[in-house]
Amino acid sequence: MAAASGGDEAEQQSSLASRLRLAVVRLNRRLRAQRVGTDLSLTQVAALSTLHQHGAMTPGKLAAHEGVQPPSMTRVIAALEAVGYVERTPHPTDGRQAIVTITDAGLAYVHESISVREAWLDRRLHELSGEEREVLDRAATIIQRMAGNS
Structure with a gap:
C-alpha cells in the first residue's frame, strides 16, 4: 500500500x-x-535584453549567453547596430575583439518593451481575485528561488 x-x-x-x-x-x-512594433526579431530582442541586463560584452560572450553560433550573433549585432540600438567599440586589451554596448536608443527600446509587457500583465493580474494575486505573489518568490535568481 x-x-x-x-x-x-x-x-x-x-x-x-x-x-x-x-x-x-x-x-x-x-x-x-506583447512586442513594441515588429521591427526586431525575437533573437535581436533577446540579445538587446541581455546587454541591458548584463552590460557590455564581446560578441562571443553574447553568442554563448544566447546559445547561438558566433556567426549568427554577428548578424544580430549588425542588424541592431544598423538601427542604432548597439555600438561596437574596440576591446581595451585584445585588438582582435570588440565590445558590444547598448545605446541610449536601444535602452529606450528595452524600457518601452518592458513597459508594454508589464502593462499587459498588470491588466491580466487585475482580472484575478485578491486571493489569486496573493497566491501568484508567493509562487513568483518560489519560482525565482527555483530559477536561482534570489
Whole structure:
C-alpha cells in the first residue's frame, strides 16, 4: 500500500512539473507577443535584453549567453547596430575583439518593451481575485528561488 501512495506522489509531482512547465512556457509566449512594433526579431530582442541586463560584452560572450553560433550573433549585432540600438567599440586589451554596448536608443527600446509587457500583465493580474494575486505573489518568490535568481 505504501508503494502505491509513493507512486501517486511521484505521479502528482510529474503532473505538477508538466503543468508548471507548460504554464510558464505559455505565459512567456504571451508576454513575448506583447512586442513594441515588429521591427526586431525575437533573437535581436533577446540579445538587446541581455546587454541591458548584463552590460557590455564581446560578441562571443553574447553568442554563448544566447546559445547561438558566433556567426549568427554577428548578424544580430549588425542588424541592431544598423538601427542604432548597439555600438561596437574596440576591446581595451585584445585588438582582435570588440565590445558590444547598448545605446541610449536601444535602452529606450528595452524600457518601452518592458513597459508594454508589464502593462499587459498588470491588466491580466487585475482580472484575478485578491486571493489569486496573493497566491501568484508567493509562487513568483518560489519560482525565482527555483530559477536561482534570489
